[in-house]
Amino acid sequence: MTASQETIDQICKLLEPFNSTGKALTPDTEISADLNIDSVAVMDFVMEVEDHFDIEIPLNVVSETHSISDLAAVVDARVKKA
Amino acid sequence: MxxxxxxxxxxxxxxxxxxxxxxxxxxxxxxxxxxxxxxxxxxxxxxxxxxxxxxxxxxDADCIKAGQEALAEFGTGTTGSRIANGSYALHKELEAELARFLKRKHCIVFSTGYQANLGMMSGLAGPKDTIFLDADSHSSIYDGCTLSGAKLVRFRHNDAMDLDKRLTRSEGEEGGRLVVVEGIYSMLGDRAPLADFVAVKKKHGFQLLADEAHSFGVLGPHGRGLADEVGLEDDIDFIVGTFSKSVGAIGGFGAGNHPLFETLRYAMRPYMFTASSSPASIATSLAAVKKLAAExxxxxxxxxxxxxxxxxxxxxxxxxxxxxxxxxxxxxxxxxxxxxxxxxxxxxxxxxxxxxxxxxxxxxxxxxxxxxxxxxxxxxxxxxxxxxxxxxxxxxxx
Missing domain, CATH: 3.90.1150.10 (Aspartate Aminotransferase, domain 1)
Incomplete structure (x- = not known):
């Protein structure tokens, strides 16, 4: 699955408030591991993504999503489906 | 390596x-x-x-005495699950007492409160179903949801409108829907706005489970929990609770009126594949539940x-x-x-x-x-x- 640049940009914007490391975000950034975001904060962040795109991303899918581009691909697929 | x-x-x-x-x-x-x-x-x-x-x-002197007597009469442990070794009369007695106390037709006890949530979530929901859980749910609910294999949707804490929105998004999907809330949330002490959730239930139709771990024995005129306190017990399909708080022992329970409730005993791995509670623990729980009613x-x-x-x-x-x-x-x-x-x-x-x-x-x-x-x-x-x-x-x- 490939993700659109537009979705990646929007996700980066939503992720910025959760990024306390100051690291620059790239499509390959691993949301939890690289940004030191704990499991609960990852779920809170995904809730913001869900509401922004008006889609549902079940937790089972979140647990298999690691990088920003992984998540963007999930978003694109679900936006299309909706 | x-x-x-x-x-x-x-x-x-x-x-x-x-x-x-x-x-x-x-x-x-x-x-x-x-x-x-x-x-x-x-x-x-x-x-x-x-x-x-x-x-x-x-x-409590009566609870201690009940535990001591059970220890002497039934021994130190059950050495296996109720499926394999059979139940002790005390397990059945505690289940009957709890059902009476809760005014529910059925009650199943578990060896810990953690397992009660693991068992109930995984027994009720399967891979084709969806569980909607409050964002602030206890870890045992999250873990039970994972064990169930159901699709998991997290809604904003105590926000019935947010649940409504998520139910609408998933309209038309296959499988049943279980919504999980807690009577009192363990970290902040706040309560679920049950009336709001019941209104959403009436709109969308789903089965509702209330984890009364911190509210069982504590809230309500009869001590049955938050649903008792706000007069909405008929709208709650399933209750989960624990013996490790107001009951002062260890163990947990699930309860409900569903005609197939007893079948859950053969569908909940955390009930089937673990040793049942030890006699002393069951006996002190039984004595304590009677006290919740009497005192x-x-x-x-x-x-x-x-x-x-x-x-x-x-x-x-x-x-x-x-x-x-x-x-x-x-x-x-x-x-x-x-x-x-x-x-x-x-x-x-x-x-x-x-x-x-x-x-x-x-x-x-x-x-x-x-x-x-x-x-x-x-x-x-x-x-x-x-x-x-x-x-x-x-x-x-x-």
Whole structure:
């Protein structure tokens, strides 16, 4: 699955408030591991993504999503489906 | 070779930082337990204000006697699951007593409260179903949901409108829908707005489970929990509860009126593949449940103590987890280091509370969490308030 640049940009914007490391975000950034975001904060962040795109991303899918581009691909697929 | 434990190095570092500041705040040793509200810790008599011993029932003479008799009559352990070894008469008696107490047709007991949630979530929902769970749900709910294989949708804490929105998004998908809320949330002490959730239930149609772990025995005119308190028991399909709080033992239960409820015994792995509760634990639970019904004054004392602590903290200007009187009273602190420092200072001064840190807390909060007991005296409560004034309020002001 490939993700659109537009979705990646929007996700980066939503992720910025959760990024306390100051690291620059790239499509390959691993949301939890690289940004030191704990499991609960990852779920809170995904809730913001869900509401922004008006889609549902079940937790089972979140647990298999690691990088920003992984998540963007999930978003694109679900936006299309909706 | 990759060392499997390498991934836990950051936890080890965090723990070492905590230890460097004093004692192990998340693994304290009680050298002796003197009463429901007192223990000897580090050679000092300490007020216990973080043990969820809401009814103060752990040293009740009748409960102890029931446990001793069961120990002598039925032995030390059951040595296996109820599926394999069979039930003891006591298990059935406890289930019948709980069903009576809860006014439900069926009740199944589990060996721990954690397993009750694992069992109920995984027994009720399967891979084709969806579980909608409150964002602040206890870990046992999250873990039970994972075990079920169901699709998991998390809604914003105590937000029925948010649940409504998510149910609408998933309209038309196959499978059943289970919504899970809690009577009292363990970290902040707030309650689910049940009436709002019941309204959403009427609109969308789903089965509703209330985890009354912290509210069973505590809330409601009969002590049956939040649904009893707000008069909405008929709208709750399934109840989960624990024996490790108001009942003062260990174990848990699931209850409901569904005609197929008993079938869950053969569909819940956390019930089927673990040893059943030991006779003494079942017997003390049985005696305690009878007391929850027969001694409503324990609830009155708990309410009065909770109100006193809440008012005391409020007058100190402390920032609390919720804005209503609750037996769980959490104080919000600034950061991890200062929270650990204050926790140590409170212990040194003779009061034990819980320390709660992210990710074990909602919204990245750092908490000093108190739980009130019916067995606390007003003098105990006043001492706790005074110590929080000395240790916590003074620092917050500094």
């Amino acid at each position: 990759i060392d499997l434990l390498d991934k836990h190095k950051t936890i080890a570092e965090r723990h070492a930082r905590m230890m460097a500041m004093g004692v192990n705040a998340v693994g304290l040793t009680n050298d002796r337990i003197l009463s429901p509200t007192r223990a000897m810790i580090k050679g000092r008599e300490t007020i216990l204000a973080g043990t969820n011993n809401y009814m103060g029932i752990t040293f 409503p004054e324990r609830r009155d004392r708990l309410r009065a103590n909770s109100a006193r602590l809440f008012a005391g903290f409020k007058s100190l200007g402390l920032d609390m987890g919720c804005d209503m009187v609750s037996p769980v009273i959490a104080v919000k602190c600034a950061d991890e280091i200062s929270t650990i420092g204050m926790w140590n200072a409170l212990l040194e001064a003779g009061v034990y509370v819980n320390i709660a840190l992210p990710p074990g807390t909602p919204n990245k909060l750092f908490l000093l969490r108190c739980s009130v007991s019916a067995a606390h005296s007003f003098d105990d409560i006043d001492k706790i308030i005074a110590l929080f004034g000395k240790v916590v309020a003074s620092r917050a002001a500094a």
